[in-house]
Amino acid sequence: MHFNYELFLNYLIQGLANGALIALIALGYTIVYGIVELINFAHGEVFMMGAFLAFTIVAATGITSTDPLYQIVGVFLIALLGAMIFSAAINFSIDRVAYRRLRSAPRLAPLICAIGFSFILQQIAIYWKGPVSISPPPLIPSDYRTYNILTELFGLETKVRLKPIDVAVFVITIPLLLLLTWFIRSTRTGKAMRATAQDQQASALMGIDVNRTISTAFVIGGLLAGAAGMIALYYNNIARAQMGFRYGLFAFTAAVLGGIGNLSGAVLGGFLIGFIWAMSDGMVKEYIPSWGAQWTNSVIFGILVIIMVFRPSGLIGEHTTEKV
Amino acid sequence: MAKDSIAGLVAQLYNAKINRREFGKRAAAAGLSAGLIGQALAVHATRAQDVELPPAATIGQEGFAASSDTSKGTIKIYSSWPLTGTMELTGGDAVVAAQMAFDDFGNASGGYELVYEALDEGVAANNGGWEAGKVTENANKAINDAEAMVYMGTYNSGSGKIAIPILNQAGMAMISFANTYPGLTVAVEGATEEGEPEVYYPTGVRNYMRVCPADQIQGGAGARWAYEAQERRMAYVLDDNSLYGKGVATVFRNTFEELGGEILGAESYEKSLDNYQTLMTSIADKGPDIVYLGATVENNAAKILQDMRGVMGEEVIFLGSDGLNNQTFVDGAADAANGAWITFGGYTPDKLLELGGAGGDYVTRVTEKLGHSPDAYSVYSYETAVAVIQAIGRAGTNDRTAILDELFGTENFNSLLGFTWSFNENGDTDNSVIGLSQVIDNQIAFQEAIS
Numbered sequence: 001m002h003f004n005y006e007l008f009l010n011y012l013i014q015g016l017a018n019g020a021l022i023a024l025i026a027l028g029y030t031i032v033y034g035i036v037e038l039i040n041f042a043h044g045e046v047f048m049m050g051a052f053l054a055f056t057i058v059a060a061t062g063i064t065s066t067d068p069l070y071q072i073v074g075v076f077l078i079a080l081l082g083a084m085i086f087s088a089a090i091n092f093s094i095d096r097v098a099y100r101r102l103r104s105a106p107r108l109a110p111l112i113c114a115i116g117f118s119f120i121l122q123q124i125a126i127y128w129k130g131p132v133s134i135s136p137p138p139l140i141p142s143d144y145r146t147y148n149i150l151t152e153l154f155g156l157e158t159k160v161r162l163k164p165i166d167v168a169v170f171v172i173t174i175p176l177l178l179l180l181t182w183f184i185r186s187t188r189t190g191k192a193m194r195a196t197a198q199d200q201q202a203s204a205l206m207g208i209d210v211n212r213t214i215s216t217a218f219v220i221g222g223l224l225a226g227a228a229g230m231i232a233l234y235y236n237n238i239a240r241a242q243m244g245f246r247y248g249l250f251a252f253t254a255a256v257l258g259g260i261g262n263l264s265g266a267v268l269g270g271f272l273i274g275f276i277w278a279m280s281d282g283m284v285k286e287y288i289p290s291w292g293a294q295w296t297n298s299v300i301f302g303i304l305v306i307i308m309v310f311r312p313s314g315l316i317g318e319h320t321t322e323k324v
Numbered sequence: 325m326a327k328d329s330i331a332g333l334v335a336q337l338y339n340a341k342i343n344r345r346e347f348g349k350r351a352a353a354a355g356l357s358a359g360l361i362g363q364a365l366a367v368h369a370t371r372a373q374d375v376e377l378p379p380a381a382t383i384g385q386e387g388f389a390a391s392s393d394t395s396k397g398t399i400k401i402y403s404s405w406p407l408t409g410t411m412e413l414t415g416g417d418a419v420v421a422a423q424m425a426f427d428d429f430g431n432a433s434g435g436y437e438l439v440y441e442a443l444d445e446g447v448a449a450n451n452g453g454w455e456a457g458k459v460t461e462n463a464n465k466a467i468n469d470a471e472a473m474v475y476m477g478t479y480n481s482g483s484g485k486i487a488i489p490i491l492n493q494a495g496m497a498m499i500s501f502a503n504t505y506p507g508l509t510v511a512v513e514g515a516t517e518e519g520e521p522e523v524y525y526p527t528g529v530r531n532y533m534r535v536c537p538a539d540q541i542q543g544g545a546g547a548r549w550a551y552e553a554q555e556r557r558m559a560y561v562l563d564d565n566s567l568y569g570k571g572v573a574t575v576f577r578n579t580f581e582e583l584g585g586e587i588l589g590a591e592s593y594e595k596s597l598d599n600y601q602t603l604m605t606s607i608a609d610k611g612p613d614i615v616y617l618g619a620t621v622e623n624n625a626a627k628i629l630q631d632m633r634g635v636m637g638e639e640v641i642f643l644g645s646d647g648l649n650n651q652t653f654v655d656g657a658a659d660a661a662n663g664a665w666i667t668f669g670g671y672t673p674d675k676l677l678e679l680g681g682a683g684g685d686y687v688t689r690v691t692e693k694l695g696h697s698p699d700a701y702s703v704y705s706y707e708t709a710v711a712v713i714q715a716i717g718r719a720g721t722n723d724r725t726a727i728l729d730e731l732f733g734t735e736n737f738n739s740l741l742g743f744t745w746s747f748n749e750n751g752d753t754d755n756s757v758i759g760l761s762q763v764i765d766n767q768i769a770f771q772e773a774i775s
Contacts, residue, residue: 004609006609007605007606007609010605011602011605014601014602014605126448130409131408131409131410131448131449131451131452132409132410132412132451132452132652132656133410133451133624133626133627133656135626135630135655135656135658138658138659142659145634146633146634146635159608159609161605161635163634232598235599236598236599236627237599237630238598238599238627238630240451242449242451242596243598246596246597246598247598277602278602281602281603282602282603282605282606285606286606289589292591292592292593292594293593293594293597293602293603294592294594296594
């Protein structure tokens with residue numbers, strides 16, 4: 001059987017786009033874990049709330065795909081910013097209300113707390129928008145929704161579909177990832193976060209406000225989750241209260257796969273899972289006709305088990321001194 | 325003896341099985357005095373004609389006399405189908421339609437007050453779809469209620485599979501307005517499981533009926549339309565992995581192949597995904613000229629259509645089963661829904677309005693109540709309730725077996741759709757009309773009957 005390159009490239013684009021989204025969410029898991037060693041299971045729902053707020057903002061403005069381009073771009077950016085601030089506020093509040101009080105409690109206490117917040121946020125979302133899937137008001141003009149950039153702009157005779165929304169995912173995600181890397185590596189707060197991650201007591205003795213630094217980690221995680229929520233809303237063209245579960249689970253897995261607590265690991269894990277996801281959902285079927293998306297979870301977690309067995313600290317999890 | 329005779333004759337008179345002249349002859353033959361006969365006729369005159377029926381409620385049994393008499397007590401009728409989330413519109417409209425039927429008949433029949441209670445078997449966590457625990461709970465609630473005589477439901481065939489045996493063991497009649505999976509009543513080669521339908525009737529006595537045509541008719545009609553009228557030759561078949569979705573998709577697939585068409589692939593999609601771009605890319609690569617989807621709306625079906633339109637042009641037609649013949653599906657898919665074809669076992673409300681008569685009256689009045697055009701299946705919900713009311717009227721007793729027998733024996737039922745139907749020995753309707761609609765300007769518009 002010949003290898004279908006066009007199909008492979010289509011899946012690759014879809015895998016990388018999904019991977020970018022997962023990476024953004026995974027960073028939230030890994031930043032928080034790096035500092036307080038807590039798996040914030042509510043993080044998927046923080047992402048979902050970002051999508052819901054973005055939906056609300058876009059719907060409230062009444063701007064749709066038929067309005068002038070500058071208005072569309074403006075609304076898109078406002079919704080993106082709004083979603084980021086909203087998710088950051090939720091993440092910050094959860095830490096302030098619950099996790100901070102449980103810093104010295106047994107580890108299971110904040111973990112259960114996180115699961116509790118996950119359900120609470122999901123129910124709030126159901127109360128807010130109902131249990132049905134919601135489609136956002138169209139912002140991308142209909143001519144461009146299925147516009148194949150490779151064919152239209154470059155005149156290529158190809159079935160590989162690169163759509164404006166795919167490009168938008170990368171255009172928003174990549175700068176955010178670079179910005180975060182710069183922030184952690186080069187700013188004073190970033191350095192404080194790295195120090196706190198290594199040794200909280202020593203950091204406190206050196207004059208670092210540990211609680212404030214931890215809160216900053218939650219805020220950054222929330223900002224990234226909110227951005228991912230807004231992007232996912234328009235990438236999938238749908239939002240629902242349960243959307244945080246699958247993305248959250250994959251993002252958490254990505255963080256573990258790359259090496260929990262390690263920023264580069266989370267990004268690598270995110271893209272890797274996005275890739276495996278797309279290949280399992282689509283490419284494998286070319287060779288095993290009975291294959292389908294229902295096997296994808298098993299494949300992803302199967303690979304996770306194998307990697308954990310041979311590399312318990314994840315793919316690039318050894319650099320613990322660099323963890324945040 | 326004479327007392328029994330006159331009671332039986334009066335019951336026949338109430339239910340319009342005999343006319344007043346015949347009643348007089350038979351009563352005289354039974355040795356009753358002219359005075360008693362006169363009294364009985366006078367009572368009949370005041371009781372039998374004291375509910376004025378709107379045109380929609382004149383359907384069903386020819387000449388059925390509605391009565392507001394409630395002297396014998398109370399009979400409860402439960403219904404169970406999903407009422408929340410994505411099923412809020414379809415389920416909610418069906419409840420309003422059923423309640424309208426009871427109201428039209430004065431909430432009385434056979435000398436009993438009729439109390440209708442709608443139960444929800446959907447859960448928010450399941451997108452509003454049914455949940456096995458709730459289905460069981462509702463069925464048990466009904467059988468344990470001594471006043472309950474009939475169970476209306478379910479909407480989904482998968483939940484019907486759970487409810488039927490529970491009600492069967494309690495000898496309670498169950499009548500569905502929307503179950504279409506063939507295996508609930510008959511065995512169809514290639515489309516039903518081994519042991520069906522007997523496995524659902526542990527007592528060996530049939531207690532289940534449905535007023536809508538089953539999927540061996542719908543799936544087949546869809547395949548013939550695609551192959552013959554649309555000249556489609558390469559189909560890709562998807563289903564939502566539900567009992568119903570798989571069933572109707574299998575019938576479509578088998579018929580399409582028998583006609584000479586090629587099935588490029590058939591699979592059950594994973595309903596929990598946030599997008600189906602990968603699946604649709606894979607399908608588009610195979611080059612189908614039609615995509616068939618057997619699914620209900622709560623199983624993320626709108627997203628399937630949305631993502632299909634993202635990668636496939638309008639030359640590839642979309643044909644969906646009746647579980648998608650609702651505005652929730654159309655709204656969910658937004659602009660991508662336009663042009664989609666959807667089958668339905670019967671006529672949709674827009675067609676009934678065009679036909680006028682009882683069906684038109686039903687649509688007009690229920691639209692006023694709802695504030696929107698009713699869901700297509702609400703028509704059958706109304707008919708189901710009327711069939712139940714009239715069966716109770718004919719039985720004239722609060723005995724589950726007697727009411728089951730009367731309901732099962734429903735024949736020549738004048739339908740809102742403008743023809744008559746009867747239940748066969750399996751509890752299936754002999755109505756085999758399959759309508760075909762198309763989504764135009766984000767509204768479902770009836771096009772033609774294809775069976």
